[in-house]
Amino acid sequence: MRIYRKEGDEVQLIAFPDEQVHKADYFLIEDPSVSRGLLVQVIDLQYANVPGVLEDILRDVMTDGELDGKDVDPLNISSEVDALKDTRLAVCKVRGTIDQDGSLTSSTSWLPSRTTSRIRPYQVTRLITNGGHRPVKVGHADGEPVQIDATGLDGGLNIITGRKGSGKSHLAKLLLLSMAGWGAPCIVLDVNGEYVNLHKSKDGRQSNSRLTVLAVRSGLNFATAKLGLRTIAGVLSHALDLPATSSKVFTTIWRQLESRGEVSLPNLISTVQTWSCHESVRDALASRLQVLLETGLFTDETNPLTEEKILHTIENGGVLVVNLKNQNQTVRRILVEIFLGELTKILSSNWLRAAFLFAEEAHLYLRDTYWDDIVTRMRHIGLFTTFITNQPDTVQEAIYRQADNIFIFNFTNEHDIEAIGKVAKADSETIRYLVRGIPTRRCLLLGNVVHDLPMMVDVEPLDVRTMGETRLFFN
């Protein structure tokens, strides 16, 4: 390989046909005169723009049909011509400098010699995937196992995205089980009910994972008084769009019942109906409380799901799956409001150092204001979220900018690629070139877990019942 040109943070290398080069490969351009090397990553492969190649190809095309012939080529120069035709241009991004001691620095303010530099493949895994103290095996790169450090997911905001069927839920499950395996408390907001059997292997064996699945009328049962005014008022305002005036009246009613120790959903409904207020306020409150009653989430207020119980299910590596399957959007939003409220209480009280929330298709149930809340306030109290979505444009731009780790699977749609190109952890060209056309289960890792060195990984198979595959008729 030879250096062709460098412009900005882009280096172009000439690769001859016998040289192995693939997209996402790393190469080290070693300059012996300065005892260091420029670390570059291939983001695109093109044909080298060799002069005259068009004429050659046109002539070859002529021979395809009515022409047949033979070269008497004693010097075998035709093989050299073929080699030139297949010569490739590897468009690379500069990722840093490898110093003599093997350490990586971000310095890119020098140029390696074009004539004396040696270009060789570089196993970037030695820099980023030793696994650290808590290794998580995520897959393979060029046949070599890739392990990330679980601490790279700690304290951050993660996004897993890719088009439908590309393998993003698979990776989410792998990360979830691995994190739980390292003792991390995990909660999953499961829209499709595909996490409920994670504790079983494909052949039905029980795994070591400690998994608790809760669903409406199957463990998800709350007591109004125990949830408290703040949570219930939040549900009414944010999930059920209660106007502010009605919300004030509701607070007054709540406080009166609370002073008598009589807070319950039926009591709230009956009090509202006799409360002296404007009819429209009464109707607004009554209808919304009735909706709450009909969700089935408050059927037995004597045996509710409390913060303590939630804490018990997730501490020391437990996984709590909140099954939102078959629930309408209102119920989903109510449940998410309640859960985020409860988690906030748990984390604010320091009962738990931190928790990891895996939110599948969060745009289906997360209100707009929560996006900011999750990446700012909740992050500081220890709730670290992983968003999983196949609609990257539904995630706010601010989320991409603040994401600490991004796992990107295949995308072909320009609009989707443009949306994820806003991440701060990589330049948009890297994403645009590397993501398009990658096969199923192959993922581009960006962010802390790979020390900001973008890496393509074939995600590890998982021996659990995922139930995430699309249901088919002709099968």
Place this chain on the structure above:
Amino acid sequence: MLHRTQELIEPLRELKSIPEGNTHPIPESLLELSSRSMRSLRGASLNPRNMSLVEIGIDDGESEESLDLGHSQVSMGLKQTPIQPLRDTIPIAACDAASVKIGETETGMIFAIRAVAVWRQPDRFVFTRWGPLLFHITNSEEPERLRDEDSQVFGGLSVKTLRVLTRLRNHVERWTQGVLSETVKNGIILLDGSLTAGTPDNPASRVKNILNTARSNHTITLALSKSTQLTVGGKNILTFFEAERTPHLFDISSIVEAEYPPYPVRFLGRVCVVKFSSDGFLFRLDIDKETDEQSALSALGRVAGTDVIFHGYPETLRIAHIFSTFTANEILAVQRFVVSNHRVTLQSRPSLRRSLFGPFGTSRYVA
């Protein structure tokens, strides 16, 4: 040693699509001459030819003698003979050769030469391409000893005697024409250029031999020139015949021959101006002098009826030209070959012309 072991004969014999007799190996003497000239390269530095597209092809100018004819003679009126396109299929073959400069060394230049022969078959074309062969042509006078040795291996002509590239290319092209004259029976051979010979670069005896061999195989030899240096009052002779729309022939031999002294230049063909198709261009055409008029017209009719497709130019000859021409990619490949097989180092020297004239110094028309 050059990689000559990778040639030639065995794979060609396996190719059933090429008519028997068309699989001529490159003459050992030519290979030896190439090998010998390139041996002197070892350890030299090569200033490779710049692969700017505007420069491609400038080495291949035709080397025809120029001649201005008297205006009165042309205006006297020449006989126009119509050409009737005939659909009869007979063997038609054509050949062409090309040379190109690869780069400069301290002592000379490296050139590549390639020749192509194309045979028209009922359902397709078949071609054989010989080369490229590489020649290092030095500027300096060589000792008499070397000249003698080279003379023996190359039909009495050494590289040092030939001196200029056109002679080498002519030699290769004449060899290819010789192959066609031997292999085409009862057909037509189309050559690129003319049947004018008799200069040191282009010995008349060689052309005569080619014509004789073709005649012995009942084959008619036609030479077609895309451009001609024949002028009338400074104006190209082809422009005098542009008005006629139908396929036709003007025989201008008598005028041309009258203007030339009988020695040393020999016109071995009848010089004509031809138009093969109504929408085509005019070309200078040389017809083997020994061919009678009726046979010649019949041959032209067959070319016009079966081989002329594009702008009134025979397709076999067009393909021969296309396949012999070097592309920039091929020149790069040859440069790569020379560097890796002859232990030379690439050392691009700055272009004086470009340094002096900047963007105005790249054209070949700049003096």
